[in-house]
Amino acid sequence: MIAAKSLTKRYGEKTAVDDLSFTVRPGIVTGFLGPNGAGKSTTMRMILGLDAPTSGSVTVNGKPYADHPAPLREVGAMLEARAVHTGRSAYNHLLALAVTTGIPRRRIDEVIDIVGLRSVARKRAGAFSLGMGQRLGIASALLGDPATLILDEPVNGLDPEGILWIRNLLKSLAAEGRTVLVSSHLMSEMALTAEHLIVIGKGRMIADTSVEEFTRQAGLDRVFVRTADEQDAMRLRTLLSGPEVSLASDEGGSLEVAGLASERIGRIAADHSIALAELRPVQASLEDAFMELTKDAVEYGVSHVTGTVGSAA
DSSP: OEEEEEEEEEETTEEEEEEEEEEEOTTSEEEEEOOTTSSHHHHHHHHTTSSOOSEEEEEETTBOGGGOSSHHHHEEEESOTTOSOTTSBHHHHHHHHHHHHTOOTHHHHHHHHHHTOGGGTTSBGGGOOHHHHHHHHHHHHHTTOOSEEEEESTTTTOOHHHHHHHHHHHHHHHHTTOEEEEEOSOHHHHHHHOSEEEEEETTEEEEEEEHHHHHHHTTOOEEEEEESSHHHHHHHHHHHOOTTOEEEEOTTSEEEEESSOHHHHHHHHHHTTOOEEEEEEEOOOHHHHHHHHTTTSOSSOOOOOOSOTTOOO
16 A cells, blocks of 8 residues: 655645645556646655655555665566667566566566566567566566555556556456556556556646546536437427536437436427437546646646748748
């Protein structure tokens, strides 16, 4: 378990992490989300003792990371997958980690097989593709068979098969009772992998909740309605219109309604003898919810500039 209490980090006048308190519990995959510059990397570095907090504290399994006598056996981390001596083979990279931390050599072969690097285990890591480098970084994190895993962008560079593999791996590790914290910008994958979310922006907490509750908080849920014919759709559109209601329609006699519950829509249709062929809620995607709830916490936004790329005055 990871427990942060009032965790704060300042660099001069810049506050990178501002009074964060959260608990990452074992048994589920927890997604750690936030826009660029939100403070995710700084927070993970403080968890691992790589940066000292200005104030507050963070423990892993009841102790600060540095107080564990064999930290690699407690916490496996991948913050930068390519932080590997490029002249070493994958096997020798893992061997160096194992020898210096008292991990049996047989564990090297186990993790090489887990991450699917058997065929390239004796090749230099400097020649690895981005995806292969990711797999080696994950192997390094798993080497000590730790109770806690912290992975930053683990799907970066993986092909579809690799993404499915890491998704299933993370879920299986959590099912074993391990604590799994995963940072990613890939919202579609987080929606499929994580059960709980910690979302920060500009160093502050935005949400600490389940994926389902997070999407609900965004208030972007809609209701899909399909009538028997287009005339009924036009009538229903008029009946549902209001200052707090948003409506979108297509030529097939269907509507997407925001601002009214499906029960209310069904009652209005019944009261006016409008037959409905379909009535169902449409939940906002995790990406939609993330964009909505973090829109005021984006530090490095994109400016919208008109003109032609490559043109200069």
